[in-house]
Amino acid sequence: MNEENNQKPALIARIGLLFTFMFALAVLVACSSGSGETAATPTIGPTVEPTPASTEPRRGQAAVDSVDVLVMESFPVQISVTARGNLPDSCTRIDEIITRQTGETFRVAVTTLRQPALNCTQALVPFEETIPLDVIGLPAGTYTVLVNGVEGSFTLAVDNVSPDSETTGAGAAPVAEPGISGLIWHDVCSQTGLAAEGVTLEEGCVVSAAGDTIQADGIRAGDEPGIPGVSVRLLAGDCTTATEGDEVVAKTDESGAYRFADATPDTYCVFLDTADEENAAILEEGVLTFPVSNGVGTNSVTVTLDESAALADVDFGFDFSFLPVPETASDCKNSFEFVQDLTVPDNTVFPPGAEFEASWRLRNNGTCPWTKDYAVAFIGGDAMGITSTVKLANAVAPGQTEDVSITLTAPATPGTYRSNWQLSDAAGTVFGINGANEDAFWVQIVVEEGAEFVGPPTAGSAVIGGVVWNDTCFLTNGSPSRGCVETAEGSGFYRGNGTFDANETSIPGITVILGRGACPEGGVPTPANRMATTVTDADGLYRFEGLDADIYCVSIDALSPENVDILIPGNWTYPAPGTGRLGIRLAAGEQRLTIDFGWDHAE
Structure with missing residues (x-):
């Protein structure tokens, strides 16, 4: 049987099915119009022509699976409710949380927001939100809490009013x-x-x-x-x-x-x-x-x-x-990783007798927390004016970094000098790099007569910069291009590899934000925390100058009016998949010019 003859029976069958459907629909309408009540008619298909997908953000309510009511053991009692559930994909986020009290019922609405036309991971994303309830002044009784329809409750055994507060009557709230x-x-x-x-x-x-x-x-x-x-x-x-x-x-x-x-x-x-x-x-x-x-x-x-x-x-x-x-566990391990010199590179030249500050960045890669009783300890080499220990300025958790500094004096005689240092714990026991007793960090200088003394870095001399680039990944007949990595083994989904490869291009015109302090989780710095913004140049480069030693957040808001038309649809691949921000601890005079951002445009 040839292809033409094979298509005709199928066409006749579809026409017959269409007439059958229209007849059934007419019978339903006739039955509905003849009764005293309006019967619901199932919608089999679209009743209007489909419209293009909306470019407006889509709002909805979060799917809440469970709620826990938390009662603080204080008086007046403070109460909050923790809601847990799942967002439908990686592009949906919690938007607003609205709380209303009516009588003995608290109604909480947890709303969501999803921007259109994003390249999203189609997997459930767990969320947890803790919401305080305004219970000051409530009379004794049992109260219901509804979070997106999921119910919890709490009971106040007595009126929730401080005994020494002014009141306007029994059970009234304090007059503030x-x-x-x-x-x-x-x-x-x-x-x-x-x-x-x-x-x-x-x-x-x-x-x-x-x-x-x-x-x-x-x-x-x-x-x-x-x-x-x-x-x-x-x-x-x-x-x-x-x-x-x-x-x-x-x-x-x-x-x-x-x-x-x-x-x-x-x-x-x-x-x-x-x-x-x-x-x-x-x-x-x-x-x-x-x-x-x-x-x-x-x-x-x-x-x-x-x-x-x-x-x-x-x-x-x-x-x-x-x-x-x-209390430090008896079996915890003291260890650190050397990250970088901050102020005095090896063989820096000083005149005799010059005073200078040597600083290093270390990471606690052991299991013991470092308290302020931990110290930088001289273990050998040339003393250069100090042999005592210098206590840490901050407590440091395992995994965190800490900048340590000591003030030294160049010897009076020309030559090459090296001073070796380790850390010591609260008991005075020294330990070296990766916990080894023999491995130390050091400062090595050259003393020369007549050398010009530059001195420590001046305030406002530090710099942050980097490049924003197209992290290219595409499929040809289902095969990934060079520069692709699989998002999860065996998933069949790919993204850019997070490396600025030779064939990739930079992205000009991107607005970059410099924030003060650590980066907020899940977002860019608020306007109150923003110090400056800049725009990437024709080579995709940006730069923030005149900075002091401090903690900063560099971020790019892909959904901002300035960036959305350039970046969307797509997602970040560097510094981490889906993350367009990076926190930085900047030392005095330090130049961090590799704070880069990779973006994979979705096709």
């Missing part, structure tokens, strides 16, 4: 003074910064949102103290648009409380700048645990103050690294 106020408290967890795998969590500790380390739980216990002397800023507008410059500053008192008494009705951003010089001296190293945005602690929160109203619980929880200092 108008303005915006809150508390900054030490959220205690003795295991903060430790690797999460195989560790039994102590009370008040949880696994971080990233899943690799431990931190405090973001819930204030009654014995957790406030942190005095911390500056809090109040900026006009919400935290996505507010900028520094015309802000009001309040400082926490001895109890950790702060207050903006003269705030007028408006929308504000309450901003705790952990990178501020005075705040950094108080907070040192640690993590914010409350409030939470996208599962991680955030340093800013948007509030709206109504006429004659008071906002009294705009709180921030901060978990200090190793406070209290955990």
Whole structure:
């Protein structure tokens, strides 16, 4: 039978099926119009011509699988609800969380946002959100909590009002003074910064949102103290648009409380700048645990103050690294990795008697946390003016890096000199690179008569830069091109390999953001944290100059109005798949010019 004859029976069959469908539909319509009630008619196919896919973001409600109601053992009681579920793909994120109380029911809506036309991983993405409930002043009773329809409950045995608060009647809420106020408290967890795998969590500790380390739980216990002397800023507008410059500053008192008494009705951003010089001296190293945005602690929160109203619980929880200092396991290992010289490359020339600072970056690659009783220890070679130990400035968790410095003096006699150093633990036991007793880091200089002394790097002389490039990957007849890697073994899906190969091109016109402090998880720095922006040149290069020694976040928002038409659709391949940001600890005078970003355009 030839191809033409083979097609005719199929065509006749399809025509017959179409007439059968139309007859059945007519019978259904006739039955519906003849009854007293309207019967629902199943929709078999589209009733209108299909329209092009929307270019607007798609919003919806998150699929919540379970809720846990958490009751803080304090009085008045503080209560939060933790919602867990799954997002449908890697492009969908949590958008807004809206809470409403009606009588004895709290209704919480967790909404989602998905940008159109993105190259997404089609796999469920777990999420967890902890949402505080406003329960101050509630009378005793049982309350229901509904998060996207999933139910939980809690019971107040007594009226939730502080006994020494002013009230307007039985069970009434405390009378708060108008303005915006809150508390900054030490959220205690003795295991903060430790690797999460195989560790039994102590009370008040949880696994971080990233899943690799431990931190405090973001819930204030009654014995957790406030942190005095911390500056809090109040900026006009919400935290996505507010900028520094015309802000009001309040400082926490001895109890950790702060207050903006003269705030007028408006929308504000309450901003705790952990990178501020005075705040950094108080907070040192640690993590914010409350409030939470996208599962991680955030340093800013948007509030709206109504006429004659008071906002009294705009709180921030901060978990200090190793406070209290955990007991060091008897079988833990002291070890470090040498990362780089920061200030004095080998054979730097100095005149006789010149004083200079030698700095190195080390990584704790052992299992023992380094407390402030750990020190840099001279172990041999040329002393160059110092043979004592120099204690670490910060506690350092396993996996973290630390910059260590010592001040030395060039010898009076010309020649080549080398000073060898290791670390020592709290007991004074020295250990070297990768735990070896014989391996040290050193500074080696050359002393010459008449040499010009350059001195230490000046403030504002550090630089960050890099390139943004097209990380090319394409398929030809199902076969991946050179430069492709499989997203998961056996998946059949490919992306660029994260390496700037010789045949790949740079991307000009990309807006790059420089933020102050560590990068926020799951997003770019807020406007309040942004220091500068720049645009990649014709060669895809960018550069931020005039920087001081500090911690910075370099990020690119692919969905911003400036970048979306250039980058979308596609995704990041470097510095990590799906990640367009990188945190940097910059030393004085350091030039980090390899902070690069690779982008794989989706075809």
